[in-house]
Amino acid sequence: MTLSTGTEQATTIHGSSPAPEVARPRSLGLASRLPWFPLAVLVIFVFVAVFAPLLTSYDPLGMSLPERLKPPSHLHPLGTDTLGRDVLARLFYGARISLIVAASAVVTSGLIGLAIGIASGYLGGAVDAVLMRLTDCFMALPTLLISLVFVMAVGPGLTTVVIALSIVGWSRFARIIRSEVLSIRERDFVALAKIGGAGQVRIMVRHVLPNVFNTFMVITSLEVSGCVLSEAMLSFLGAGVPTPTPTWGNMISDGMPYVSTAWWLMVFPGLALLLIVYSMNLFGDWLRDFLDPKLKQG
Amino acid sequence: MALLEVENLSTHFFLRRGTIKAVDHVSFSIEAGETLGLVGESGSGKSMVASSLLRLIAQPGRIVGGAIRFEGVNLLSLDEKQMRSYRGRRMSMILQDPLSSLNPVLTIEDQVGEGIAIHDKLSGAALRDRVIEVLKLVGIPAAEKRLRDYPHHFSGGMRQRVVGAIALACRPQFLIADEPTTSLDVTIQLQYLNLLREIQQRDGLAMLFVTHDFGVVSKMCDRVAVMYAGMIVETASVREIFNNPCHPYTKALIESVPEVDEKVDRLSSIQGQPPSPLARPKGCPFVTRCPVAMPRCAGEMPPETKISEQQQVRCWHYV
Numbered sequence: 319m320t321l322s323t324g325t326e327q328a329t330t331i332h333g334s335s336p337a338p339e340v341a342r343p344r345s346l347g348l349a350s351r352l353p354w355f356p357l358a359v360l361v362i363f364v365f366v367a368v369f370a371p372l373l374t375s376y377d378p379l380g381m382s383l384p385e386r387l388k389p390p391s392h393l394h395p396l397g398t399d400t401l402g403r404d405v406l407a408r409l410f411y412g413a414r415i416s417l418i419v420a421a422s423a424v425v426t427s428g429l430i431g432l433a434i435g436i437a438s439g440y441l442g443g444a445v446d447a448v449l450m451r452l453t454d455c456f457m458a459l460p461t462l463l464i465s466l467v468f469v470m471a472v473g474p475g476l477t478t479v480v481i482a483l484s485i486v487g488w489s490r491f492a493r494i495i496r497s498e499v500l501s502i503r504e505r506d507f508v509a510l511a512k513i514g515g516a517g518q519v520r521i522m523v524r525h526v527l528p529n530v531f532n533t534f535m536v537i538t539s540l541e542v543s544g545c546v547l548s549e550a551m552l553s554f555l556g557a558g559v560p561t562p563t564p565t566w567g568n569m570i571s572d573g574m575p576y577v578s579t580a581w582w583l584m585v586f587p588g589l590a591l592l593l594i595v596y597s598m599n600l601f602g603d604w605l606r607d608f609l610d611p612k613l614k615q616g
Numbered sequence: 617m618a619l620l621e622v623e624n625l626s627t628h629f630f631l632r633r634g635t636i637k638a639v640d641h642v643s644f645s646i647e648a649g650e651t652l653g654l655v656g657e658s659g660s661g662k663s664m665v666a667s668s669l670l671r672l673i674a675q676p677g678r679i680v681g682g683a684i685r686f687e688g689v690n691l692l693s694l695d696e697k698q699m700r701s702y703r704g705r706r707m708s709m710i711l712q713d714p715l716s717s718l719n720p721v722l723t724i725e726d727q728v729g730e731g732i733a734i735h736d737k738l739s740g741a742a743l744r745d746r747v748i749e750v751l752k753l754v755g756i757p758a759a760e761k762r763l764r765d766y767p768h769h770f771s772g773g774m775r776q777r778v779v780g781a782i783a784l785a786c787r788p789q790f791l792i793a794d795e796p797t798t799s800l801d802v803t804i805q806l807q808y809l810n811l812l813r814e815i816q817q818r819d820g821l822a823m824l825f826v827t828h829d830f831g832v833v834s835k836m837c838d839r840v841a842v843m844y845a846g847m848i849v850e851t852a853s854v855r856e857i858f859n860n861p862c863h864p865y866t867k868a869l870i871e872s873v874p875e876v877d878e879k880v881d882r883l884s885s886i887q888g889q890p891p892s893p894l895a896r897p898k899g900c901p902f903v904t905r906c907p908v909a910m911p912r913c914a915g916e917m918p919p920e921t922k923i924s925e926q927q928q929v930r931c932w933h934y935v
Contacts, residue, residue: 442675443675506713506717507716509711510711510783511730512670512672513670513783514708514730514731514785515700515701515702515703515704515705516700528721529719529720529721531721
């Protein structure tokens with residue numbers, strides 16, 4: 319505008335034609351910024367897991383020895399395994415296990431971590447010291463090792479896997495949420511709530527909790543992929559949900575001896591795993607940026 | 617009997633480096649419907665007095681002595697649960713910064729209604745009606761339509777009105793205003809002060825007005841207490857404080873207020889720095905900066921001396 323002529327200035331002063339604003343894509347703001355690829359993958363994942371029986375006519379446990387180790391064909395789009403079971407059907411039903419384990423483990427560890435993080439950060443003092451040392455202890459445990467030991471001790475099964483993953487998972491929630499609460503509890507609105515006569519529980523639930531929700535969602539989205547991966551790892555090592563229930567982990571491990579002759583046994587569950595974890599991480603990154611108040615416009 | 621009587625209140629902070637006497641033997645009283653101004657420079661302990669009255673001093677600070685009598689009840693002898701029934705209902709407070717005083721993720725209705733829900737156990741439509749009533753009281757236009765709005769939907773001045781609504785929701789008898797207009801621009805300041813005055817006259821509200829602005833003092837207050845280094849060095853009516861300031865610190869404060877109709881080349885200011893809170897002089901805390909200090913001032917704390925019915929001063933020159 320430094321080179322604008324007199325007439326141009328006159329019009330702006332009279333306000334008859336306001337300076338053209340930089341067009342802000344308000345209406346399609348959210349839609350254009352959504353991470354379409356990871357979102358699509360995740361929607362398909364959930365859809366497949368929920369509607370697995372409707373999407374394939376094969377029984378994931380139905381053995382057919384004459385059909386064993388068949389490469390992908392129009393009958394079996396992803397081939398069959400060593401016992402003649404349809405790989406696609408097993409992949410679909412395996413998605414269910416992944417979804418159930420990841421969702422329950424993240425919800426359990428998330429709720430525990432949220433409660434401990436808020437209590438620790440808000441109450442401070444001795445409570446904080448004890449809870450945070452406890453968190454340190456659990457953070458120091460190697461996820462895989464402790465899950466393995468736990469599963470071996472209690473016996474494999476869906477519930478055991480969920481508990482095993484939650485035992486370790488909550489500490490990450492607790493640590494991050496506590497640090498967030500430390501800054502929230504110093505804000506004036508918490509002081510104002512105290513002035514108004516609110517008790518500690520009320521302040522934690524009504525004032526602190528909603529303010530850590532963004533952070534909670536971001537950790538959740540990143541933890542889900544970790545849980546899917548850990549579940550697959552446990553299954554791969556034979557410590558997850560026991561066979562014959564199909565999981566991506568035990569499918570990969572079952573296919574390992576045949577990697578040179580029947581590549582489809584390992585490749586498809588491996589690809590599925592890669593796709594889910596990658597998408598989940600992309601989505602988590604997007605969510606973190608999206609919810610970051612520093613990147614938000616007034 | 618005064619509504620609020622504070623006697624020898626002391627609040628100390630126990631740090632590893634030493635003890636900070638943030639509030640040191642402070643005494644004052646406020647009648648129903650009266651406004652006491654509490655003035656002093658930053659760090660003089662004004663806000664600590666305010667927090668102490670509500671017993672909201674966080675670790676490592678502690679109220680170490682004195683009495684706070686509200687309607688004759690010593691608040692320092694109450695347990696935490698009884699104290700909570702005073703906060704918000706009988707005494708309340710407005711904080712300085714309307715931007716951070718409101719919870720960004722709760723609606724206005726939730727925030728204004730919180731105190732009413734806690735103390736009067738209202739819910740549903742009855743709660744909503746009370747919230748609307750309070751919002752109207754503080755002059756929020758079209759209050760009914762703004763209940764579901766969030767703080768970021770409001771301008772700074774309106775937000776501070778909402779903060780006022782939160783503080784006044786349960787109709788307290790006593791309000792502490794901790795520099796409520798410092799972060800507002802001048803015209804909005806005036807509106808806000810008028811509003812507080814109006815509510816005060818209607819409800820007979822007693823106020824402790826914490827400020828460092830003598831313009832606000834002359835507009836709002838009946839009496840003034842001047843704080844320096846955790847102590848009240850002079851208490852007087854507004855008229856006396858402007859016409860006959862006694863303590864050298866009060867004199868210096870009044871002199872440093874620029875006059876509108878006077879042409880000044882240099883603004884007058886008080887020489888030197890307040891003493892470090894960890895190493896206060898044994899005698900009068902102002903001795904290090906006082907233009908008329910005597911040898912005696914450094915050695916002994918001056919007693920409170922009565923100048924007139926309403927004016928007391930702590931200075932050896934008046935003993």
